[in-house]
Amino acid sequence: MKLNLYLAIIALSGLTACSQAPKTQIEYVELFSDKTMQQLSDSSFFNHVACISEYEGDIYMSDQKRCQIFRLDSNLNLLRTIGMEGHGPQDFGYIENFVIHQDTIFVGDVTKMRILRFSTDGQFCGAENPDEKIPLNYRFTMDDNHIYYTRNEGIPDKSMVDYCRDSTANKLRRFGQATDFGHPHKTKRQNARHVHLYNNTLVTVPTSIPVIEIYDLKGNTLRSADIAGIPIVKDMYYKMTNDRRIAESPNMAYQIFLDSYVYRDRLYILSSVYNNERLDHSSLLEFDLSNGGAEWVRQYDFPDFVQRFCITDDYIYGFVPQSSSIKRYPLPA
Structure with missing residues (x-):
């Protein structure tokens, strides 16, 4: 799908686009x-860190292969190991x-289709069971x-899920625009979003679509x-959408953005950077x-x-x- 075709889809879906022409020098x-x-x-060593978050000065990270969460101080000293793989x-x-919300770590357990709660000191606080699988590769948020x-799950007609924790009725509500990528596998994978809570709004970052979406809590x-004009986004989007292996295989999908994070009043989006057709480094x-x-103001390489x-x-x-x-x-200071 070419860049101009996707931007036309955005316009037809009724989204209100904000210009990304920078107001100040980047x-x-x-x-x-x-x-x-x-x-x-x-x-022992890390195997594959899937999520990193800061909470009250400490750094928390999940290792998907070790199936544990680690709590570190700001100098990367290990303070505590939380949880373990098992059948209990x-x-x-x-x-x-x-x-992490109000001193509680909410962990998405994909295979057991539930959310486990732990205190930041590592004590187990219970579990919750939504009616469908919870996020696998993508950040989620909560109030x-x-x-x-x-x-x-399935072919999405909507891109987002709101799971209500305190009601027995209408536990799940679906919302958000989904894009048809022409094949069920691609449509499911390339409609994935990272989701963040900011000032009573939801900020979502699609992993495969060059746009930042902002919703109210309803x-x-x-x-x-539209962030397609940012140079590294434009280059990455062009590379992915023009990869013949991905385009010709119904089982292959692409992503532009690796991760995203909201801290204070800023959103940060992580992207790969290729040089001479080889993966070179990342930019933020x-x-x-x-x-x-969502005004683009800075790029970290x-x-x-x-x-x-x-x-x-102070740090990334x-x-x-x-x-x-x-x-x-x-x-930088």
Whole structure:
């Protein structure tokens, strides 16, 4: 699907596009790492870190192969290991993403189709069972009564799910525009979204579509921002949509964005960067959400290929899969 065709689909769907012409000069920042963690204190190693989040100064990360969550301090010292793989009521089957809300870690267990709750000190607090599978590869979010996540079962007619935790009726509500990519597998995979809560709105980042969507908590579209014109997004989108192997195979799908994160009033989106047809490194795009839209203001360029990340006032923490390590990157003063 070519770029102009997709943008036409956005217009026809009734979304209100926000211009991405920068109001101020974009700042470009070259990052370097000042600390690397390759080995845990028990002499074991990370396998595949699927999600990283900051909460009250500490860094939490899930390792999908080890099936555990690790709590680290800001200097990458291990403070606590949370959960383990097993068959008991408090054990994990297969985990990737989690969200921390009011001192509770909500972990999406994909194989057991439930959400497990742990305190930030690692105590098991119970489980919840939505009526369909919860997120596999994508960030989800929540407030006191609802969990919002991307729909990843069947052929989606809607892209998002609102799971109500405190009601016996209407437990699931579906919303959000889904795009038909011409094949069931592609349609399901390429409609996936990372979902974030910001100031009583939902900010979603499609993994395969160059747009940022903003909804109210009832699922009504407030606005969308077309980000297809940003150079690294344009290059990545062109590369993916013109890959003949993907286009000709019904079982192959592509993604443009690896991860995203909301911190304070900024949205950060992580993208791969190719050089001479080879994966070279990752770049992080920063958007200002404070004015109700999503204005591109800054780009961070990593020296490494970073696959997952989170951000704090002082650092970016990223998982580098080639070395199975966590790296800390200082932010400029």
